[in-house]
Amino acid sequence: MTLLSPLGALGGAVLAALGAVGRATLFALDALGHILRPPFYGREFALALLQIGWLSLPVVGLTAVFTGGALALQIYAGGARFNAEAVVPQIVAIGMVRELGPVLVGLMIAARVTSSIAAEIATMKVTEQIDALVTLSTHPMKYLVAPRVLAALLVVPGLVAVGDVIGIAGGYAVATLSLGFTPAVYLRNTVDFLEMWDVLSSLIKGCAFGGIAALMGCYFGMMSGRGAQGVGRATKGSVEAAAVLILAANFLLTGVFFSL
Amino acid sequence: MIGLDGVAKAFGPNRVLQGVDLDIDSGTSMVIIGGSGTGKSVLLKCILGLVTPDAGRIMLDGQDVSRADRDAFLARFGMLFQGAALFDSLPVWQNVAFRLLQGRNRLSKSDARDRAIAKLRRVGLTPDVADRFPAELSGGMQKRVGLARAIAAEPEIIFFDEPTTGLDPIMAGVINDLIREIVTEMGATAMTITHDMSSVRAIADRVAMLHNGRIQWTGPVGAMDDSGDPYLTQFIHGRADGPIEAVR
Numbered sequence: 001m002t003l004l005s006p007l008g009a010l011g012g013a014v015l016a017a018l019g020a021v022g023r024a025t026l027f028a029l030d031a032l033g034h035i036l037r038p039p040f041y042g043r044e045f046a047l048a049l050l051q052i053g054w055l056s057l058p059v060v061g062l063t064a065v066f067t068g069g070a071l072a073l074q075i076y077a078g079g080a081r082f083n084a085e086a087v088v089p090q091i092v093a094i095g096m097v098r099e100l101g102p103v104l105v106g107l108m109i110a111a112r113v114t115s116s117i118a119a120e121i122a123t124m125k126v127t128e129q130i131d132a133l134v135t136l137s138t139h140p141m142k143y144l145v146a147p148r149v150l151a152a153l154l155v156v157p158g159l160v161a162v163g164d165v166i167g168i169a170g171g172y173a174v175a176t177l178s179l180g181f182t183p184a185v186y187l188r189n190t191v192d193f194l195e196m197w198d199v200l201s202s203l204i205k206g207c208a209f210g211g212i213a214a215l216m217g218c219y220f221g222m223m224s225g226r227g228a229q230g231v232g233r234a235t236k237g238s239v240e241a242a243a244v245l246i247l248a249a250n251f252l253l254t255g256v257f258f259s260l
Numbered sequence: 261m262i263g264l265d266g267v268a269k270a271f272g273p274n275r276v277l278q279g280v281d282l283d284i285d286s287g288t289s290m291v292i293i294g295g296s297g298t299g300k301s302v303l304l305k306c307i308l309g310l311v312t313p314d315a316g317r318i319m320l321d322g323q324d325v326s327r328a329d330r331d332a333f334l335a336r337f338g339m340l341f342q343g344a345a346l347f348d349s350l351p352v353w354q355n356v357a358f359r360l361l362q363g364r365n366r367l368s369k370s371d372a373r374d375r376a377i378a379k380l381r382r383v384g385l386t387p388d389v390a391d392r393f394p395a396e397l398s399g400g401m402q403k404r405v406g407l408a409r410a411i412a413a414e415p416e417i418i419f420f421d422e423p424t425t426g427l428d429p430i431m432a433g434v435i436n437d438l439i440r441e442i443v444t445e446m447g448a449t450a451m452t453i454t455h456d457m458s459s460v461r462a463i464a465d466r467v468a469m470l471h472n473g474r475i476q477w478t479g480p481v482g483a484m485d486d487s488g489d490p491y492l493t494q495f496i497h498g499r500a501d502g503p504i505e506a507v508r
């Protein structure tokens with residue numbers, strides 16, 4: 001009995017985790033269904049676009065520019081060990097576009113957007129605003145969840161594109177200002193090297209990560225427990241889940257893209 | 261019109277409702293009284309389908325509500341929540357006009373706003389609160405905005421969860437009169453939860469007392485004083501000694 005109890009606890013935890021995955025998956029399917037069927041709430045959608053897209057630009061830009069700059073320094077130093085300093089533009093480009101751009105933007109969206117969606121919806125749940133919506137013949141999945149998820153699916157790829165460009169610009173600035181690269185050569189190397197598919201895979205990742213971030217915020221918010229503590233737990237849980245899922249999805253998608 | 265038959269609901273080990281039977285006739289005002297935490301709010305939420313009962317049946321016009329078309333069902337109801345439950349992302353007038361701005365027969369913005377301001381007047385609020393946000397209002401003002409929202413679309417059936425708590429005596433009188441008017445003039449059916457015995461007498465046609473998860477007593481408001489029911493008598497006189505234990 002005592003010997004088996006750790007196993008029992010482990011089994012319980014695994015079952016609980018599987019249950020949560022199942023519920024989150026059903027939630028995601030439900031949300032997608034509501035995106036496709038009317039009524040549509042244009043005002044909510046526009047506000048979500050503004051919140052998730054436009055207002056995230058500063059943090060995305062700052063993250064990308066510093067990362068691009070640091071990447072250029074690292075690649076230059078690493079490349080110098082086997083006389084390959086010249087590859088800086090190419091590796092910065094591919095590293096930003098295929099990997100760091102989408103992942104960093106995804107994580108920033110998880111920090112900024114997932115947390116705020118979860119806290120907002122959880123507060124609405126705790127203060128009975130979700131119940132009030134229902135009594136006013138408005139479906140919370142349609143009014144609260146669908147606009148946010150749709151906005152994230154559409155706008156996060158755009159943010160990723162911006163992040164890619166600014167990241168490359170950060171690398172360009174460091175390389176031309178302090179590593180002695182010629183601006184024109186750096187740009188030509190970047191543009192010639194990148195393929196259409198690199199950019200496309202970046203945007204696909206952005207779409208997936210945006211969807212994950214918004215869905216986790218909505219899911220944890222809607223499932224929130226009671227009271228201020230419930231809101232706190234929902235917010236924390238949503239950011240953890242979104243960050244881990246984004247990194248896991250990144251790994252999976254990268255694997256899939258290479259096997260194509 | 262509304263019929264409850266053996267409605268039960270437990271939250272974990274906490275058996276809140278243990279078989280509630282109650283009938284509310286169309287066009288009448290039913291007031292639910294009972295101690296704090298006896299499940300009055302839960303009862304209203306069960307009828308609206310916000311909380312799913314564990315057992316029992318809830319009928320509306322002879323039809324089981326769990327099988328009814330949700331949209332058509334909810335369109336007949338208005339509800340004032342105990343905590344007002346205003347949408348804090350929307351200004352007051354959009355809260356009040358929320359339902360009028362949705363759906364197929366939605367009003368234009370300016371018409372909806374006019375209707376909202378008219379309803380705000382009826383609950384004793386001046387038009388200048390219309391553009392404020394709920395967080396900028398006092399508790400009693402929020403409650404009245406919630407009341408205006410509940411009656412804005414002129415529903416057939418209205419639930420009021422403690423409409424006068426947090427209001428001064430004069431305002432409470434205004435709200436009591438308003439609820440009475442809605443029933444007598446508009447022919448609505450009202451179900452009101454209140455702890456205020458003067459409200460009970462002002463609003464009710466019939467009274468039901470919830471105790472221990474069941475309806476302890478129900479009858480016309482006039483029969484309340486000589487009901488002979490020790491629980492009800494203790495409750496309406498607010499005595500500490502009697503069959504209802506007051507924990508100290």
Ligand SMILES: Nc1ncnc2c1ncn2[C@@H]1O[C@H](COP(=O)(O)OP(=O)(O)OP(=O)(O)O)[C@@H](O)[C@H]1O
Binds near residue numbers: 298
């Ligand atoms: N969602 C919920 N989860 C768990 N317990 C709940 C929930 N909602 C209500 N309860 C419990 O049900 C009981 C009845 O709650 P309810 O809000 O209906 O009381 P009430 O009669 O309206 O009291 P009051 O007059 O103070 O408003 C309480 O013990 C409360 O803790």
Ligand SMILES: [Mg+2]
Binds near residue numbers: 300301302342421
């Ligand atoms: Mg209550």
